[in-house]
Each structure stands twice: as structure tokens, then as C-alpha cells.
Amino acid sequence: MLLIHCPYCKDDRPELEFSNAGEAHIVRPTNMSDISDTEFEAMFFMRDNPKGIALERWRHAHGCGRFFNVARNTVSDKFLKVYKAGEPRPSDAEIEELLK
Amino acid sequence: MTPSSKQPYRAKSHGALNHARTVRFTFDGKPYEGLEGDTLASALLANGVHLMGRSFKYHRPRGVMSAGVEEPSALIGISRDKSNSGARVQPNVRASVQEIYDGMNAVSQNRFPSLNFDLGAVNSLLAPFFAAGFYYKTFMWPRKAWDKVYEPFIRRAAGLGESPTETDPDRYANRFEHCDVLIIGGGAAGLMAAKTAAAKKQRIILCDENPSLGGWLLADSDVTIDGKSGTQWVKDTVAELQANENVRLLTRTTGFGYFQQNMVGLVERVTDHLAQPDMDLPRERMWQVRADKVVIAQGAIERHLVFADNDRPGIVLAGAAQKWLNQFGVTVGNNVGVFTACDTAYAAAFDLYEAGTHIAVIVDQRATVDQALLEQANELGIRVMPNAGVVGVTGKLRINGIKVKTASGSEETIEVDALITSAGWTPSLHLYSQSRGKPIWDEASQRFLPGQSPQACVSIGACNGTNDLATTFAEAAKATGGRAPKLEIENDVSLAGGTIGMASESAETGKAFVDFQNDVTAKDIKLAVREGMHSIEHVKRYTTNGMATDQGKLSNMHGLSIAAKMLDKPVPEVGLTTFRAPYTPTTFGSFVAHARGTLFDPSRKTPIHEWAQENGAEFEPVSLWQRAWYFPRPGEDMHEAVDRECRTVRTSAGVFDASTLGKIEVVGPDAAAFMNIMYTNGWDKLKPGRAKYGIMCREDGFIYDDGVVGKLSDTRFHVTTTTGGAPRVLNHMEDYLQTEFPDMQVWLTSTTEQWATIAVQGPKAREIIQPLVTGADISAEKFPHMSVVECQVCGVPARLFRISFTGELGFEINVPADYGRAVWEAIWERAEPAGACAYGTETMHVLRAEKGYIIVGQDTDGTVTPHDAGLSWAVAKSKPDFVGKRGLQRPDLTASGRRQLVGLKTSDPKKVVQEGAQIVADPEQAIPMKMIGFVTSSYWSGTLERSIAMAVLEDGFARMGETLYIPMEDEVIEVEVEGTVFYDPSGEKING
Numbered sequence A: 001m002l003l004i005h006c007p008y009c010k011d012d013r014p015e016l017e018f019s020n021a022g023e024a025h026i027v028r029p030t031n032m033s034d035i036s037d038t039e040f041e042a043m044f045f046m047r048d049n050p051k052g053i054a055l056e057r058w059r060h061a062h063g064c065g066r067f068f069n070v071a072r073n074t075v076s077d078k079f080l081k082v083y084k085a086g087e088p089r090p091s092d093a094e095i096e097e098l099l100k
Numbered sequence B: 001m002t003p004s005s006k007q008p009y010r011a012k013s014h015g016a017l018n019h020a021r022t023v024r025f026t027f028d029g030k031p032y033e034g035l036e037g038d039t040l041a042s043a044l045l046a047n048g049v050h051l052m053g054r055s056f057k058y059h060r061p062r063g064v065m066s067a068g069v070e071e072p073s074a075l076i077g078i079s080r081d082k083s084n085s086g087a088r089v090q091p092n093v094r095a096s097v098q099e100i101y102d103g104m105n106a107v108s109q110n111r112f113p114s115l116n117f118d119l120g121a122v123n124s125l126l127a128p129f130f131a132a133g134f135y136y137k138t139f140m141w142p143r144k145a146w147d148k149v150y151e152p153f154i155r156r157a158a159g160l161g162e163s164p165t166e167t168d169p170d171r172y173a174n175r176f177e178h179c180d181v182l183i184i185g186g187g188a189a190g191l192m193a194a195k196t197a198a199a200k201k202q203r204i205i206l207c208d209e210n211p212s213l214g215g216w217l218l219a220d221s222d223v224t225i226d227g228k229s230g231t232q233w234v235k236d237t238v239a240e241l242q243a244n245e246n247v248r249l250l251t252r253t254t255g256f257g258y259f260q261q262n263m264v265g266l267v268e269r270v271t272d273h274l275a276q277p278d279m280d281l282p283r284e285r286m287w288q289v290r291a292d293k294v295v296i297a298q299g300a301i302e303r304h305l306v307f308a309d310n311d312r313p314g315i316v317l318a319g320a321a322q323k324w325l326n327q328f329g330v331t332v333g334n335n336v337g338v339f340t341a342c343d344t345a346y347a348a349a350f351d352l353y354e355a356g357t358h359i360a361v362i363v364d365q366r367a368t369v370d371q372a373l374l375e376q377a378n379e380l381g382i383r384v385m386p387n388a389g390v391v392g393v394t395g396k397l398r399i400n401g402i403k404v405k406t407a408s409g410s411e412e413t414i415e416v417d418a419l420i421t422s423a424g425w426t427p428s429l430h431l432y433s434q435s436r437g438k439p440i441w442d443e444a445s446q447r448f449l450p451g452q453s454p455q456a457c458v459s460i461g462a463c464n465g466t467n468d469l470a471t472t473f474a475e476a477a478k479a480t481g482g483r484a485p486k487l488e489i490e491n492d493v494s495l496a497g498g499t500i501g502m503a504s505e506s507a508e509t510g511k512a513f514v515d516f517q518n519d520v521t522a523k524d525i526k527l528a529v530r531e532g533m534h535s536i537e538h539v540k541r542y543t544t545n546g547m548a549t550d551q552g553k554l555s556n557m558h559g560l561s562i563a564a565k566m567l568d569k570p571v572p573e574v575g576l577t578t579f580r581a582p583y584t585p586t587t588f589g590s591f592v593a594h595a596r597g598t599l600f601d602p603s604r605k606t607p608i609h610e611w612a613q614e615n616g617a618e619f620e621p622v623s624l625w626q627r628a629w630y631f632p633r634p635g636e637d638m639h640e641a642v643d644r645e646c647r648t649v650r651t652s653a654g655v656f657d658a659s660t661l662g663k664i665e666v667v668g669p670d671a672a673a674f675m676n677i678m679y680t681n682g683w684d685k686l687k688p689g690r691a692k693y694g695i696m697c698r699e700d701g702f703i704y705d706d707g708v709v710g711k712l713s714d715t716r717f718h719v720t721t722t723t724g725g726a727p728r729v730l731n732h733m734e735d736y737l738q739t740e741f742p743d744m745q746v747w748l749t750s751t752t753e754q755w756a757t758i759a760v761q762g763p764k765a766r767e768i769i770q771p772l773v774t775g776a777d778i779s780a781e782k783f784p785h786m787s788v789v790e791c792q793v794c795g796v797p798a799r800l801f802r803i804s805f806t807g808e809l810g811f812e813i814n815v816p817a818d819y820g821r822a823v824w825e826a827i828w829e830r831a832e833p834a835g836a837c838a839y840g841t842e843t844m845h846v847l848r849a850e851k852g853y854i855i856v857g858q859d860t861d862g863t864v865t866p867h868d869a870g871l872s873w874a875v876a877k878s879k880p881d882f883v884g885k886r887g888l889q890r891p892d893l894t895a896s897g898r899r900q901l902v903g904l905k906t907s908d909p910k911k912v913v914q915e916g917a918q919i920v921a922d923p924e925q926a927i928p929m930k931m932i933g934f935v936t937s938s939y940w941s942g943t944l945e946r947s948i949a950m951a952v953l954e955d956g957f958a959r960m961g962e963t964l965y966i967p968m969e970d971e972v973i974e975v976e977v978e979g980t981v982f983y984d985p986s987g988e989k990i991n992g
């Protein structure tokens, strides 16, 4: 069982308290009604599923209830960075650094 | 040795057991005596019994091989309960591990009618059919033979032992624990690591699978540590650790699984060794330990030698023989032969000699043997044959001689009554590998060794490939941050050396077993390689080598080496199979712990639940809720009760517990704006005091949930959801609020369990509740359909809705849950004399279906849009955006040919179709037919005196009046397509 750090509770809590909420940094367009089918496909259906660092959303569902983002290494399952919703996506350089 | 009459192989001079403490037990019904502290194996051996089981495939007679958890052969059944024979039966218990207790009842397995005479042994004669891959080859064809011949055969042959036939009556406990250092293994390495860590005041858990700590030191009679015997050093160290409040010592506790972030699963066997366990004790206790640092000190496992008929009872591992002697005071025979490829077996032989056992010969595979060993053997008069090998044995139920191929190539038969063997020691990499560490091949020692684990763990001692005690102590101390202790160690025997693969071959007679439990021979492995299995993962599956309950603890390295030799490849290129949890077989009970029966899942009950129980309701589970299903009167079956309830609601009134409906309070200045995003409907124009049926979609445009929403004020909505959908709807809302619209001033609160909800439906609904309502005018004029008001009911603050899920005049009264039952009873007091009934979910379903009201999840399945469901009227056209708006415009969702929700009437009104049944246009077409839809809801409607059904159907809206067909197993049912509103199509009844 993983231990996950909630950036709002500022505490390591057991995986049981959390639920995964899919890939992070997928922005819902403000002009949602106007986007093309291709844009909708990219936004709603297509996901990266990388081997390495995945940026994904988690919710502290049975805790504070907040959604937040993490950088998780899909090979080792390690949570390399945890950050609040709304904070910027880590740069490629930062991701490179996390992978080391 | 002067054998006592009862335990002829008990050596008085050896072992740590108390000879005054005898224990009585039975094996296959025959009574035996052992000593307190004996394992079943050591006790049977003390009685001269080697034959303990039959093998899986060939039913070969088998004895015990090892003195530990690696035992592949001596698997027995233990029945722990005399009165209740079917429940406390455990198959496949290793005799080498199970401690005996007074009254223990053990039985051998896999034999009929008896262990000495087993009819199944005829399989041995059919051996050619059981070669590697036999399942794949033999049972290929003809197809028809599967049902009658192959499957029954495989089923009879498969499986070891008898399963319990009744529910496990025992209790299992579960504990979570944290520590600085978790040490797995309490031998020399583990104890030294604990001693060092304890000195640094760290919190320590040390576990060991054996009943006592000390590991190999307990079996080694020669080694001294600072002048103390190994046993004494263990005693002193354990006492020191026991006195330390930071140290927790767990014996009979196996570290079976290494999970993420240094979480290790331990199972502690609490009562299996006790004759009469305290009823307060759990049988086993699962520990989930999270450690800062894990020290793996699992030790090493001795390998057997691979030669013809190496499975005969009486052939045991040398280390096991030494342990039985020095720990249990048991000798494996009176005239013992030795076959070895390493030094440790000499120590076992010398110890046996000292205990009075005659050592017939030491056959050593190696050409050069350590001079000191040869001299010691010579002094004791023991014959050593270097550069020789055992190529066969005589005796079936018990070995009585060995055939030795001498250095010169001649063969010689030597009489023995037991043979001890050793091919060397395999470091236990199981937990290291489970921690996702990669085993590294060490060419010099022909072993896989642990490398650097990605987790905070370190391997020490024999499992790290360390061969001697001094280095082990140094590693252990270093592992926990200490300095190598200065200890004087003497007479330590190195674990180095040995061999892997085939030991000695003669003419192709007899079976040389690699894997005892699955009956895999060296020949099988060679055959698999010849037939194209070139990776060990393939060889393993083709031969089943290493796939038995012992997971190949003895066999893996031999199998690998034989395959590698055949392929002429280095061992690491053929690969090592991955180690997976559990390290040893672990009971389901320990995983399940208390989570069974009523404790498996929480059972949610409404405040009115007990009233329903008292009034004879039958219940059905809906998600975790227990809901009143129907209220049968004496003599009524379900059908009659539901018919009556439906009729009563339509003609008089019914009272229904709707408390399980999900409820979410949406509050804040932006509440309406938020509702506009989350639901397909428009909410701006809805006035406070009014309610609306809302549909929630996902972004892809498919229906996610629905429910009536009451607007209490411009900033407060009372949202209801489906019974099962409440948590995911709240999650869905929170997701959008927190991550897409974080600037909206909205707060969401789950209020499902705060409100008890009582629906009163039917023509008499108003007259029943009116006198109970204060603070609101609920007349038809002032309180029309789809209204909500905050008032009092029975003097209790209430949210009163006028809504209907039946098509009749209806109200839903929400009162604080604590008042739920009192208000229900007050309503019931008025309803009953008025001729109303209490009704359950089944009647609710029928009534709503008669009106064509959908149930999300029954009439929709995640691929149905509001338009498909005929609910276009609930989708706002003018709103710039809502979740699902863009999705609904996708080409597939607007194309023709979509499955749309329609009503179906059977041509025969008495015929009720099955929910889920497929619909076709032409029942005469060839199979497979083109299915154009399926039934989603189907009921008998007492009111209409006919069956009704709903279905999703391709282009359903355009098929009104068409005749279609539902092919069933034994008939074809004709149906006519129509609208979904079967009852009161004009909707007049809603006004009473």
C-alpha cells in the first residue's frame, strides 16, 4: 500500500484514503461548445500513459476531499512530487530531474 | 544409542527438547508419541517413520526432505476439531513446520486406500503420458472428449489434499504497526542486527517463521562465539532483546510479502501449535508493518541433489538431518549414507556419528575435498569416496541401499537406511526480489545474489550470499549503523560450494526429480528445451517446475541450470523467474480478518428500517443500503403483495421510505451558475419554491445521474441523486468545482443521511398529510406539482416536495433523520385508516415503469444520451455550456441508428419478457441474428392487467407500432413497439 502525501493536509496518509482521478493538466476549454471534434477527442479521450513520469490527479477522498496533482514514476510507483491543484505543470527540465 | 521402545530414533544425548514432556498424536489413525517442541516430521522420524505422503502426479511414495518451510513432499492434512470435522481441516500443511500438540490428528494425502498401498501409483506406469507439456499435448482433441474424458480426469488428478467443507470458524486479526527497523529472520544475522539497532534506541520489530529464534545456530553443535555455544549466544541475545522495551520479537511469524514504500506483510500463527487454544486468541494475526528500514535476514535454503530415484523416503537434506539431531534429538537412520557437493554435509555426518549413527559412506561429487575433512572422516573411520556419485537407490517405500558410481567408473551398491544429501545453499532472494530488487548472477559461486533494492532495505547473512558467521555479524551490525563486533568465532562451517543441475547420471533408469511437489524430472526439463522452450518462464510453465505451493524453493536453480546447459547459454541469459508474494502459503483468513459476514461491508439502514422490519417487509440490497422491497400480508407471495400495493397506491395512497435517495446541498452565490454547468437543464428561470427534474451528463454526453432538484432560495438547492449514485455525483461535482471552476462561490455538502424522506403517493396523499403540515399551504392551487416548501410536519422542521414518481398526486417529506420514524408513524396512523398501504421498492419500480420514468443504470447503461432516453425536453438549448453539451454534438451521438428508449407490449398480454433479452426484427434469420436492441425494464402491471416493458432499440422512436421479436431458448415472443407511458398518458392523475 502506498503512502501518499496530501499537500493540503500536509501529511502522509495511506492509499486507502485517496482515489485516482486520471491525467492532470487537461484543461477544459472555456469555449467548450466551439471546439472541433478533433479537439474534443484530444481533450476527452486521448491519454498519455507514459512509462516514466505520469502527471496525474488524486483526491484525498476520505480525508480533506481536495483534488491535487502528483508526478508519479509509473515504473517504481514512487510519488516524486505532490502539488496543489492550480499550480503549474512541472517543466520538462524538472521532470528530467525527478527521473534521476 | 539405546533407542527407547516408543521413539527408537530419539537420541538422548542430543537436542533441546525435554524428554519428560511427551505429546500424543495420530498419523493416519495410528497413535504416536513425540516430545513437546517436535514438528510432526521430527516426531514421526523419532518413531522411524519416513513415508509421509504420495506425490502429485505419479503417486510416488514420499518422505520428508527438509526441516523447514521449503518442504516439497511431506504435505499432510491436519484436522483441528474433533466435533466439527469439516471446518477445521487444513490440507497441505508441511510436516516439517507443523508443531505437534496433544490430540493432533494428522492424515497423509493423495493416496487411496492407504499410504503403503496406493492404487494411484498406477500412474507411475503411465509415466510416458505425463511428460512435460502433457496437458497441452494429450488433451488437444477430439473436442468432444473434453466433457466426458479429459476434464473429469484432470479434475480428479488435480489438487492436493482435501479442502474444508464448512465455513472457517476461526477468528483472524489484523494489526498495523510502524517501526524504525523491521528485521525479517531471527537467525545469527537478524539477532545481531537487532542487537545493534537496539543499542541505538531504535524501535525494532524482529520476526521469524520458527517457534524459536536463533536460526541455524540452534542446529549447529560445533560453533562457538566468544567461547559460548551458538545456542547459548542465542539465549543471551534474545534475553537482552526481550528486556528492551523498543524491541518487539515475533516468532511463528512469516514475512510473506514486501510491498511499496517498505510495507511488509507478516502473518503470525498464534494457535496452530496449541492443543486447546484460548478462545480469546485469534488463530492468526496479520501485521501490516511500515518500516523506515527493512533488514532482510532470510537465510539460505539447502538444495537437494538430482539423481535417479532421489525422492525415495529416507533421502533427506543433510542440513535437515543435522537440525533434527541437534535441535530435536532425532536421528534419520541407523546406517546413513551421505551424498554431497559441499562441506556442510560433513558436519551433519560427523554429528550423526557422534550420536551413535553408523555412517556407511560419504560420496562426494567433488574431485578434491578439503584435507581437514578427509582427516576427520578418517579418524572416525568413515569411508569417503571423492569424485563419485549416487546414480540410483534401492527400496521403494524406504531406501535400503545406494548405487554409487566410483571415481574409476565402476558401480558399487552400499547398504543404507537413510541418505543425507546436499548440493549447497541457495540464498533466499524472495523478499529482496519482491521489493523490486534485481537478482544479480555471481558466476564464481554460481548463485544469484541481491543487489541494490530500490527500497530502503538491505540483505544480510546467508540470503546475501555470505558464507561465514564473522562476516555475517559484521554485515548485520553495519546494516543497522553499528561497527563490526569483535567476537572470537570458532568451528564455523562455510556455506560455500555446491552444484546446480544434474548431479550424476547413469543409464537412463529411474526418475531424477528436480521439483518434488509437481513431479518434474530432469528429463522433463530437457524435453521442454528440446521442444522449443528457451526462456525459463516458458520452461517453467511447460513443465510446471517451481509452480507448486513451495514455489520451487528447492528446484528453481536446478531447473535453470539444466535448461541453461541444454541451451549452452549462461544461466542469467535463460533467466530467473520472478519471486512473488506470498513467500510461503498464507491463509485467506489472515487476509480477510474480520471483513466477513456482516462485517464484510457496511450495511446502511434508514431511520424507518426497523418499522419496516416490524411490519413484515422483505428487504433487498441497493448498493450498501437495505431497502424495504415489499410488505407481504399473511398468505401473500411477492407477486400478490406487489399487485395489491400497486392497486392501493393508484386507488387510495401508499407510503414509501425514500430516505436512501442521495441528497446534496448546493449552496452559495454561484449555486445557480454551478447547477447550470453540472446539469443539462436551465436553472436561472426556476423560482425559489419550485422543483425540477434534472439530468447530469458526463462530458461525453451520456447520462450519468438524474434526480429532482428543489430550489429553496436563489443561493440554495436541494439536489437529489439516485440511491447508488450519491458518492460519485458528489465527487463529480467537487471535481468540477475544485479544478475547473475554483472561483465559483459554491459549497457542496452530502446530506443523504441527515434527512429521512417519506413519500406519500396516491389520490388520498394530500388528505393524509395535510393535517400534519404547518407553516405552508399545500392546497392544489398554492402548492402545484413540482413545488418545494420549508415548513413543519408534525412540528418538526421539514422540506416538503410535491413530486411524483408514480404518476399520482404525490408528496415527499424530508425531516431530520432522528425524527424519521416518529413522523413516519404519525403519517401511518392517518394513512392506514384511509385505506393506504406501505409499499416497497418493487412496487415503486412497477409504478414508475407504468409511467415510463427511467431508472439511471437500469434503463441507461453509460451509452445513452438524454435524447436517446426521450428526455430532450430536459436539455437546455440556449445555455452556452454545460457538462456534456459539446459531447452531445459528436457525430456518433447525432447520427441515425442510435438505440432509443421505447415501450414494448407483448402480443400475449400475460407474457412477461426477461430484462436483458435481445430484440430482433426477423426471428427466422440465420444465427447469429442481428440484434437491434434489448429489454431494460419488464414488469407485470396489475393496474393494466398486462405485462409492460421498456427497451433500447435502434431508431426506436421511428418504429412505433412495429412488430418485433424476442427469441428465447424455448420460444419467440412477439412484441409491439410503442411509447414508454403505459398508464395515464395525459398525466391527469398527477393532480389527484
Ligand SMILES: [Zn+2]
Residues within 6 Å of the ligand: A006, A007, A008, A009, A010, A060, A063, A064, A065, A066
Ligand atoms: Zn488532505
